[in-house]
Amino acid sequence: MASTYDADQIQVLEGLEAVRKRPGMYIGSTGPKGLHHLVYEVVDNSIDEALAGFCTHIEVDINPDGSISVTDDGRGIPTGIHSKTGKSALETVMTVLHAGGKFGGDGSGYKVSGGLHGVGVSVVNALSKLVEVTVWRDKKVYVQRYERGKPQGQLAAEPNKQDPKRTGTSVHFVPDETIFTETTVFEYEILAKRLKELAYLNAGIKITFSDNRGEEVRQDIFCYEGGIKEYVEYMNREKDALHQDIIYVNKEKKGVTVEVALQWCIDAYSDNLLGFANNIRTIDGGTHLEGLKTVLTRTMNTFARKRNKIKENESNLGGENIREGLTGVVSVKVPDPEFEGQTKTKLGNTEVRGIVDSLVGEVLKDYLEFNLNVGDSIIEKALLSFKAAEAARHARELVQRKSVLESSPLPGKLSDCSSRDPEESEIFLVEGDSAGGSAKQGRDRRFQAILPLRGKIINIEKTDDSKIYKNNEIQSMITALGLGIKGDEFDPSQLRYHRIVIMTDADVDGAHIRTLILTFFFRYQRALVDQGYIYIACPPLYKLERGRNHQYCYSDRELQQRIDEFPANANYTIQRFKGLGEMMPQQLWDTTMNPETRAMKRVEIDDAAEADRIFTVLMGDRVAPRREFIETNAPKLNLDDLDI
Known part of the structure; x- marks a missing residue:
């Protein structure tokens, strides 16, 4: 069939049509994550006003009708006529992509910015059914309304008789349900986590968050005068600190502001370093984290030699040894940030590495000189880490080799797939030989591998390196997956499977094993979780049969709903799957392993600090915080909704 391809086939999308x-x-997705991203973009504008020194209070409201209002006490978006567009600056910002005061240079309205460089608020406007902007400045109140990105009339202005000195901006918006077809309901907890994080990262800014949808208003006020120092205190509140005072850096060099807070803990065997660039969480790291790790390793080794903790003929301590038990936050504010990839998950500015190195080095060196006992304690902990690793050298030889596929024998109980392309390959970590047998028979051998694990693996949260590498089940996972050594930088090219699926029984023991495996991944190689390689399989709990028809149910509630759909006095049978080993291979394939029909949950981290704290509480040595957590949260559980 012939088709014409000429000038008439070229589409030109004007204004905000391209966004719609x-x-x-522009926002990643039109699901829940993209929906909440709209709020972040508006709040980012207010935070940028705070960074510029003109805003102290931000109010975020979920209104009774489910819409959002964000109000600040900044300077207010300019309202004068823009020379190039012939429209008000407000309308220009709201309707033109890449229009804003955040592009740097002497004429810029902002020194640094954390937003999407001018597309943020215009994208929110494009994807909202209704937007109403109110600006207070020049002793006047300016209001303009937009529907699906288009202004409804001219910018209206009237004297501000009530409070002539007031300045600021309020953006009220209703998401467009034709864009966000999955949901337009904002989750309080999701927004609260991000707003709390922003308050930690911007010391002194007050963020009032209110949910007005219920009979009673739910409200949180986030304000941390200590900034990221309080952030580290929050992350370590369930741990035993090696030193009470937090090592803190807040300096500027060549226009780059560097803020770092560090604290080592006695009862932790992993490091937890969070990186931020212009308030954006850089989960894939970047030059700011590289600079911090380099200066920590060099400075602590220099101190150790000066204190005669390391002899002349002995090698330096590795960075992973020095960082064991360290909780830290590094936040940089860069005038012209360069992020790798559109998702802004890795900072690429090469100059930041040296700036962080020099500024942190100065402060850390001075701190150690005046706190010799703290420095000695950190080095002693690092030496213990080094010795534990040395004691496990023989066990680690399997994972130290360059290529798992070429040089290292794979675990005997691994049933590998025939594909050698990690991107199309997946591995199921299953509980015991019985479930492993069903999974091996039911799988697609071309791209699905099976690794049975015997019993419950050790709890890595309270285990040192020597025990980790001596444990057979842990060693099998490290070798089969190609994980390398704990503390080394994550290398995706060595990963043998790009989907790692935890498939355990739908009972209490299965949930415990799943948690132990998640703890292993989170503490041993957290990048696996951050970059989305970890999944949880969702096997059914029941098989419901009526006549020749059958269906699988994944919870007690779903089972009851299906039964209620049957006619009165209908005959049916229910099969309860107590474990995966009870399922026939074909059943396991149809319900849990077939990519066409299965349901899987990807493990993601929305709040890194809270995730770290929860692992410490639930899996750590201290009993009292765990008991308090259980007593506080157990009454909130609806047991009918649980799958176990």
């Missing part, structure tokens, strides 16, 4: 046509390009 391809919203995922």
